[in-house]
Amino acid sequence: MYVAVKGGEAAIANAHRLLADRRRGNRSVPALRLDQIVEQLALGVDRVMSEGSLYDRELAALAVVQARGDMIEAIFLVRAYRTTLPRFGYTNPVDTGAMQVERRVSATYKDLPGGQVLGPTFDYTHRLLDPELAAGAEVEMPAQRPVEAEAMPRVSAILAHEGLIEADGEMPLDHVPGDITREPLQFPMARDIRLQALSRGDEGFLLALGYSTQRGYARNHPFVGEIRIGEVELELDVPELPFAVPLGSIRVTECQMVNQFKGSAKAPPQFTRGYGLVFGQSERKAMAMALCDRALRAGELGEDVVAAAQDEEFVISHSDNVQATGFVEHLKLPHYVDFQAELGLVRRMRAEYEERENEDKAAEEKREAAE
Amino acid sequence: MRGQEAREQAGRKAVMATLAHAAADEIARLWNESGLPGEAELLRGPETGLVTVRGRIGGGGAPFNVGEATVTRATVRLPSGQVGHSYALGRDKAKARLAAIADALWQDPAQRETVEAKLVAPLRAALDAARETRRVETAATKVDFFTMVRGED
Numbered sequence: 001m002y003v004a005v006k007g008g009e010a011a012i013a014n015a016h017r018l019l020a021d022r023r024r025g026n027r028s029v030p031a032l033r034l035d036q037i038v039e040q041l042a043l044g045v046d047r048v049m050s051e052g053s054l055y056d057r058e059l060a061a062l063a064v065v066q067a068r069g070d071m072i073e074a075i076f077l078v079r080a081y082r083t084t085l086p087r088f089g090y091t092n093p094v095d096t097g098a099m100q101v102e103r104r105v106s107a108t109y110k111d112l113p114g115g116q117v118l119g120p121t122f123d124y125t126h127r128l129l130d131p132e133l134a135a136g137a138e139v140e141m142p143a144q145r146p147v148e149a150e151a152m153p154r155v156s157a158i159l160a161h162e163g164l165i166e167a168d169g170e171m172p173l174d175h176v177p178g179d180i181t182r183e184p185l186q187f188p189m190a191r192d193i194r195l196q197a198l199s200r201g202d203e204g205f206l207l208a209l210g211y212s213t214q215r216g217y218a219r220n221h222p223f224v225g226e227i228r229i230g231e232v233e234l235e236l237d238v239p240e241l242p243f244a245v246p247l248g249s250i251r252v253t254e255c256q257m258v259n260q261f262k263g264s265a266k267a268p269p270q271f272t273r274g275y276g277l278v279f280g281q282s283e284r285k286a287m288a289m290a291l292c293d294r295a296l297r298a299g300e301l302g303e304d305v306v307a308a309a310q311d312e313e314f315v316i317s318h319s320d321n322v323q324a325t326g327f328v329e330h331l332k333l334p335h336y337v338d339f340q341a342e343l344g345l346v347r348r349m350r351a352e353y354e355e356r357e358n359e360d361k362a363a364e365e366k367r368e369a370a371e
Numbered sequence: 372m373r374g375q376e377a378r379e380q381a382g383r384k385a386v387m388a389t390l391a392h393a394a395a396d397e398i399a400r401l402w403n404e405s406g407l408p409g410e411a412e413l414l415r416g417p418e419t420g421l422v423t424v425r426g427r428i429g430g431g432g433a434p435f436n437v438g439e440a441t442v443t444r445a446t447v448r449l450p451s452g453q454v455g456h457s458y459a460l461g462r463d464k465a466k467a468r469l470a471a472i473a474d475a476l477w478q479d480p481a482q483r484e485t486v487e488a489k490l491v492a493p494l495r496a497a498l499d500a501a502r503e504t505r506r507v508e509t510a511a512t513k514v515d516f517f518t519m520v521r522g523e524d
Contacts, residue, residue, distance in 0.1 A: 250440060
């Protein structure tokens with residue numbers, strides 16, 4: 001018999017009120033302002049923008065505080081918000097070569113035009129907790145080096161000359177970039193669609209898969225050709241103006257991974273490439289994305305598909321943490337009726353099992369008695 | 372004539388770029404000091420929506436969609452008839468409205484000089500200074516390699 005039940009309205013309302021209270025915490029501690037989060041938890045904000053797939057620092061900061069610092073919950077909030085807005089169009093592709101660079105390093109070329117510029121990096125820190133920071137010590141202003149501005153071409157453009165490295169990824173001229181926010185995922189998918197999915201993919205998931213390729217599951221001998229972080233200009237073509245309208249600039253992280261490749265039936269020996277481009281400052285994510293992009297090109301380059309990181313359907317179907325958390329977390333919602341049905345089924349199977357056991361035992365005893 | 376038109380468009384685009392980059396409260400402050408007229412009829416918005424940001428595979432290859440960004444836009448008409456547009460990242464509707472009026476005023480030959488001198492020039496100077504500061508701070512983190520001399524002679 002199925003009996004519909006209702007209830008929990010008051011419990012839910014009070015739970016949300018309790019959540020608001022616990023979110024606020026001790027009232028004698030000042031409440032966080034969004035600008036404090038934007039300024040001082042900037043990389044957390046960047047992660048929410050990247051995986052929420054929406055560039056808006058204040059909104060991401062609001063999501064972080066509303067989610068009590070739970071990043072995936074914050075990303076979920078941002079994804080939900082973006083569905084409420086109309087879309088004005090697609091920007092012209094950003095030119096990362098013209099980026100106002102805040103960090104740029106290459107692990108393959110020491111002396112490249114523009115040089116190795118460390119920027120605000122955690123690299124070479126000793127990873128020691130800083131008690132002075134806990135005490136709220138003043139921070140000195142950054143050093144300045146007033147030198148002439150220097151062009152910083154992408155390292156891929158420099159490497160291309162010898163012909164030993166493949167070109168930037170081209171698509172047929174009539175190819176329209178796919179958009180996973182408009183069309184459902186279909187496998188196999190073109191590289192441009194994969195990159196869109198990877199760019200909003202979960203950092204931890206992509207990091208683990210990238211790591212797996214380094215440990216030998218689809219090994220592809222990666223080098224960081226270049227990582228650059230900085231601001232790029234956005235422009236949008238609109239019908240009301242005779243030129244692309246400037247929108248301002250956003251900070252992105254780009255990773256050019258260069259991979260040794262011994263050649264296959266489909267391609268000669270050369271350096272192949274994986275590409276990462278993500279919102280904000282997040283080189284770990286950009287690097288992981290580039291490793292996954294390269295691994296997922298196995299089919300295109302005639303490599304055997306032997307590892308998880310090369311399996312497009314596996315990687316892309318599980319890279320979105322909003323989908324993943326939705327399906328995992330729905331398990332805690334009431335499944336009373338499902339479970340009752342399963343319970344009835346298991347009871348019946350158990351009864352049948354015990355009946356068979358008893359029959360077997362009886363037959364055994366009968367046989368023993370006969371002997 | 373062709374070149375004149377191209378210069379005109381480049382000038383207008385540069386003004387729009389400066390306004391898009393500038394902070395809302397800076398635009399409002401300079402506007403109040405400039406004596407520029409603030410009244411205009413709103414034809415569209417200010418409204419907030421999304422643009423999908425595109426990158427290129429490998430940096431220079433085929434385009435792909437990276438993610439979205441919030442953008443706010445407005446279109447206004449001045450009492451004198453000029454229509455102005457604005458677009459900028461973010462969700463600031465007051466900024467969108469003022470920027471659209473600035474675009475419309477810039478198209479009025481009687482007002483262009485004031486818009487350029489009282490509004491755009493100081494905004495541009497502040498943006499350029501901030502950019503230059505970031506550049507020289509970044510430059511201070513550039514690695515200078517030196518070679519260790521090894522051996523006897």
